Amino acid sequence: MENGFSSPRNDTFNPAGLRVLVVDDDLAWLKILEKMLKKCSYEVTTCGLARDALSLLRERKDGYDIVISDVNMPDMDGFKLLEHVGLEMDLPVIMMSVDGETSRVMKGVQHGACDYLLKPIRMKELRNIWQHVFRKKIHEVRDIENIEGFESIHMTRSGSDQSVDGPLLTGEDLTSVRKRKDAENRHDDRDCGDASSTKKARVVWSIDLHQKFVKAVNQIGFDKVGPKKILDLMNVPWLTRENVASHLQKYRLYLTRLQKDELKTSVGGIKQKDSPSKDSAASFGIQNSITVHHHNDVSNGGYRFSGSNSVVQNVDAKSLEGDVKGIDTIPVTGHKRVLTVDIPNSHKARCSQIGFNGSFVPGHSDVNFTSFDSAIPTQPWSEVSETQFQHEHKPLRLENDFTQLPLPGPRHHIQVDCIQSGPSASSKPSVVDKDNLKPFDCTYKSNYPNAIPIGSAVDTFPVQTTSPIVNHQPFEPIARTTSSMKSQGLNLSCIPDLEAAQRNINWGVGSSLTSLDEDLQLCWLQGDCFAMNLGLQDINFSEYNDPALNSEVPFHLYDTMRFDYEHYYDPTECPIIDQGLFIA
């Protein structure tokens, strides 16, 4: 199924010259492996200590393609090294050991090893290791998107965190949550308040720090884990809850990816279970795994997936976009399938992995979505669009209600759409696309807005579908809301972006936040929203342009497009993507 994702690199990938870092405290083995790998035409670096290997890897983040490490080393457990490499460099790691005990192998795989070789290692085993690098490259696009999505989601994390704590999911009072959120976000806001500087002060997650983190996570238990708890356990004075939350997200993503890699093939059927609307789920799958998770979770909750149809269509559109981007050969349907598979996997991964991913992610999704939902049920958005931001605030409150109460069918649909759009955007769109195509970003925004509008507007705007739908039937639903957006570029809108989606999601939250205070999230969200608004402005959101609003969030409105671009291109983000999850 990965073939569907055939990346441009397929043609250029050359196993020869693969840069391999071998780590083993056994010098005899080190020598043998070096020789063997050289005979395979690989470029070999050897290292007798895990710590040295880590510093080598850190020094030259792009200096190696794959790591082969012994499991038992005196200075650092091979699994630890594996974890670090996976988290920081995002390199494929092959574990090796004389010990073929199932539990050991399993442990290696759980920690993210792409392969587990038993000593004595044979040439034929090494000759093929390039496949792991190649596989990674194929998945890279998706991964990058995931990461990007996370980056943007960061802002939302406060909400998610809380969900982890329990409130959102259980239907607790949101207002309190919101307050907390605001308080937390405030400082972020300062950092990121300037739209042009999206960077936050980044925490360098050193080995020690990360170990503390992992220890805390393990201590708490994956299903119960929450940033606050971790922070307390870690007991690092300068570390903020935000830092931990962000790291936790990446950690989950990392684990998810590991699982995903393993489960991809097998999970095919699960997706259906997860979401009532299989198709929609499938479509999601294409996009971010994370997003997908959210969706799945939501569906599990029972609220959102009822309106699968529209979603599915969206997916198609997305897939089409993907095709346009560079997968010309692959039929849209194929994409869907692929996507579908992924989703289930990711989902599963979370559950099986440690649960904690699932819980956390859901939190994000919940928060975001809830905001959407709330808006939808009350149809605040439509109101808002008509009236003002204040309305938006209301939606947030409604969210609480929403969480508790299932939405009506139409609403579901809307929500679904939004969700889907979000995920779709995140998943398929290859990083390359994002980077290369600024227009896409715009598109995202437009899409998202569309989706959102759909929620609010579904009832009101349905007829509007019409012409705007450029290519895809799927988009029709969206088109309705989007119709105004059409002009901007429906095709583009099809292109799903996690960020966009997330932002959109955030958007809902953001609006609420705006009322409270400006937060970083708000900025992001607003930016997103605005972007969306750009499309929608004509129809619903003209009010956004309202001077008063502008004064509050001026740059958002005007700079939306630019703003997004910056985000995408923000050097800080890109490097992260390239280097691995945990740089932040």
Added chain:
Amino acid sequence: MERNQQLRRQLASMRQSLFDQGHLDEQFILLEELQDDANPNFVEEVVTLHYRDSARLITTIERALEKSPLDFNKLDGYMHQFKGSSTSIGAKKVKAESTQFREYCEAGNGEGCLKTFQLLKRDYATLRRKLEAYFQLARQAGPNEIACRPK
């Protein structure tokens, strides 16, 4: 020339006996295959490295076995390392004994550990001696012929 032929024959039979007696397995052949012009002494270098590492481990294990309550966890860890090292040169017998040793560790059988370790040490020393003699002879046979498999 005649002498060299003889040496080489002797070398081949020494080598063969190591296999026949179960001291070495195919890993050793792999090492020989890896040896090339770029590393003409590859096999001997690896074997030397192995004995440097493993000698240290033998000492460590010996000491650990002297402790009154045996720390089987530690012993198992050491032996795991030792086994890995033995694997590198294809020291078949020693490797089998280290496996046995680890099984005793898991079972908490100190007696078994001690007994197995004695066997292991004996075989370890034997192989070491034989390999040393082998490489010495190989050197006499001529640098180009070192450790080459008889054609």
